[in-house]
Amino acid sequence: SFELTQPPSVSVSPGQTASISCSGDKLGNRYVCWYQQMPGQAPVLVIYQDNKRPSGIPERFSGSNFGNTATLTISGTQAMDEADYYCQAWDSNTNTYVFGTGTKVTVL
């Protein structure tokens, strides 16, 4: 079955750039979405269709997707960006949604 792998954790200093990877077989051939989840809260969509931001999502969030890896980039990371982040794609073979393993971003 289709799987998405993320690093368990990423650390970043305030104001610096955080990059979170999401790996899967031929992932570049699929659309990838990214979600932010604060502790005790529901996930929030921050990127859809690889690199588009929903209304209200800050410009410092951006995405890319090439080959086998999608990347969520947070530029000028702020303390409020400390959260868990999940990638997600759709498996057209099974008509199911697949989430990545999740990455905890810590702003030191």
Place this chain on the structure above:
Amino acid sequence: VQVVESGGGLIQPGGSLRLSCAASDFTVGSNYMNWVRQAPGKGLEWVSVIYSVGTTYYADSVRGRFTVARDDSKNTVHLQMNSLRGEDTAVYYCARDTMGGRGYGLDVWGQGTTVTVSS
């Protein structure tokens, strides 16, 4: 635009529970409504979807035990969960996808309802 889940609780292994997801300011029948769960301390796991045309799909872990259905008259989606197991313990979220698998993502989420399966 919002969804509100209800129906969670403590249930014994082998028991059944029905979750509900009530939508406001949009029509569930015109969207792809999903259930996603999160076990304590774990990541997100997709559970099921009901398409606007009524087609349903399930994760392997719940297929044959869970059934998703829609009540258009009440603008509500239900998840019937049977033969519950300890590993079904999780917060269950209802979430909307406007275009179904075309990369628009799950843009509206509820606050979740907690299901605990334990004797």
